[in-house]
Amino acid sequence: MIPLSWYLILGAILFAIGVASFLIKRNIITIFMSIELMLNAVNLTFVAFAAHWHQVSGQVFVFFVMVVAAAEAAVGLAIIIAIFRTRETLNVDQVNLLKL
Amino acid sequence: MLHTILFLIFAGVCVAGALNFLLQHHPVNSALSLIVVMGSLALLFLMLGAEFVAAVQVIVYAGAVMVLFVFVIMLLNAGVEARSGGSKVAVVLGVPGLIIFFGLMYWILSAPRSQLENVQIGDFYVPTQDLGIALFREFLLPFEVTSVLVLIAIMGAVVLARRERP
Secondary structure (H helix, E strand, C coil), X not given: CEEHHHHHHHHHHHHHHHHHHXXXXXXXXXXXXXXXXXXXXXXXXXXXXXXXXXXXXXXXXXXXXXXXXXXXXXXXXXXXXXXXXXXXXCEHHHCCCCCC | CHHHHXXXXXXXXXXXXXXXXHHCCCHHHHHHHHHHHHHHHHHHHXXXXXXXXXXXXXXXXXXXXXXXXXXXXXXXXXXXXXXXXXXXXXXHHHHHHHHHHHHHHHHHHCCCXXXXXXXXXXXXXXXXXXXXXXXXXXXXXXXXXXXXXXXXXXXXXXXXXXXXXX
């Protein structure tokens, strides 16, 4: 029997680490993975609040978040492959033009 | 008591994996740490009574999405990322963000206990049947919209990753 705030603080810590790695990392794939980490932290708060208020809809939202994250990962990785094909780099500092 | 011990173990694994994700310089190491984070989050979901969400977390996130990431890392032969001298954005946004974060954590911890009660194992258990009923009755329109979104994402990924004709 633990307070709900522990789950929320864990979610906040994971989200903060995700934001930090989004800002610090230079590899475009790692930046994408930090977005996934942030989405996971939000999922944890959704499930914790669903357990707190005894609502099923919190878990349904988690389901939708997962579907959108999977779609985003597929499209984003395709974009990364297209960028790598034209520029031969994964460093975001060198990807600073919209056109070639 | 058991709940506290299990929560502390899996929360510790979660935070350690996330910190390892942040500190590693090779993308494959970061991806493997992220799989550890997702696995222990699935166990935390199980403790909160969300068994379907936990199973989907393992199958879709730790399985499919991370396999896609690792596959792309190996396909593009991504090596150790280049060191850069720290961007100014990280300092300018990070320090106020950290202050706000700790302020919010203090605010949550000091909130009156009437708003945030305790949760325990078995207090709220959602069978997959209830989740399916909620998904296909109350959330039918979002479900259908999501299926259209997934279809568009599939077509977009195919179009973007297709090799250009010379």
